[in-house]
Amino acid sequence: MPGIKEVAKQANVSIATVSRVLSKPESVAEETIKRVLEVIEDLNYQPNAAARQLRMSETTTILVVVPDITNTFFSDVLRGIEFVALENGYQVLLGDAGNNPEQEKGYLNILRQKKAAGMILLTAGIEANLVEEIAAQYPVVLACEYLEGVNVPTVSIDNVSSARKATEYLINLGHKRIGYISGPMNSVLGRDRLKGFYQAMAQYNVKVEPDLVQEGDFSYKSGFNMMLKLLAYSHTPTAVFAANDEMAFGAVNAIEEKGLTVPQDISVIGFDNIKFSSIFKPALTTISQPTFDIGTKAMELLIGLMTKQEMKKTQFILENKLVLRDSCYKCSR
Known part of the structure; x- marks a missing residue:
């Protein structure tokens, strides 16, 4: 059965215009209404209930x-x-x-x-x-x-299990000193993703170093600044999990500003798989949501x-x- 997209295509108008013809015809030019209705009749298009x-x-x-x-x-x-x-x-x-x-x-x-x-x-x-x-x-x-x-x-999505999955990946690559840049703790996403990180670390008996867990706010700037803080410690992490891609980008740039490279010196993983993550350099390993x-x-x-x-x-x-x-x-x- 033809849909509204096919009606719009054949009438050479937008989908929104077809919708207005059906719901608010007074807002559409008479010539356009006539053309759309003719296509609807030709296609036998039936708007759903x-x-x-x-x-x-x-x-x-x-x-x-x-x-x-x-x-x-x-x-x-x-x-x-x-x-x-x-x-x-x-x-x-x-x-x-x-x-x-x-x-x-x-x-x-x-x-x-x-x-x-x-x-x-x-x-x-x-x-x-x-x-x-x-x-x-x-x-x-x-x-x-x-x-x-x-x-x-x-x-x-299940933010706890997905954060656990990301952390497990770093552990399976042999990382034992893993940093984490969380989202704000007043948000459910911030709390859930941190919970998943802790669960994976406990499951594999990997010690969580409190200094290597820093709270960001999901912004690029907070990822950059929290990464600089992690790099200031004498024992820097070998890997960092950032609770979203924006913070992960900030973390990568902070690492490179200090003369280190990703992933050779420090691995970085993000969360969300926003479009820019695939073209960022290096392309970002991340958790993908079905947005x-x-x-x-x-x-x-x-x-x-x-x-x-x-x-x-x-x-x-x-x-x-x-x-x-x-x-x-x-x-x-």
Whole structure:
């Protein structure tokens, strides 16, 4: 059966225009409406039930809140969200919380004022009880992060096991003195990835040296500065695991600024597999998240909430994988 993409292609318009023809024809030129409807008739295109229900609601706008729009990790998640949104007649409104919980709370007013039909949170920076209160009144989905004990549909990976997997890889390369640059401890991702690191070190009876565990904030700058701190100790690590790729890039550049090389002197592993990790020099070994799939699943869950579909499962843990590149090497010391 033909989809909205085929209609848009044959009518020589965007997918968003086809959606507006079906949901808000008053916003589209008459000639365009005629052309789109002719293609719809020729192809016998049938919008799905969710889209039809949405057109009956007050708004087809959905709000997506990201913690930091400058973090390229979220670009593919957003692509996945928008792909499903457009297929179902939605428009996506993006909100940047700027890593500020108070700013994140402000976006909740868009739901309260009924300017959005639902919301996808790509951050869990606000209090769990507030998220639960909003989710009891409006369709809300949490993606990438989660909140313990909160009954809100969620899509994420297992951050503990994936961090454990990355640490095990370094241990199996023979590294015994492993540094770790964590995310902020006030975030669930920061805590979970640190937990996975500790679990792997304990499982293989590798001593964790407290000085070699430093807290960053997921930014390039913090990765650079925390790596300089690790290099200041008399016994430098032979390998470093950074809790995201941005910090890993900072760590690599700090190592090279001190006249050392990656991976010959120090191996570095990251987390997230953002696009730049494959073209960075050296190409970064990292944990890959299924970002596009996280986005599509989150949007599908939100559609289910909005159209009051029966949901037998609301918590989804998607697969991750370790991507091996050039930034890790067998321990030579």
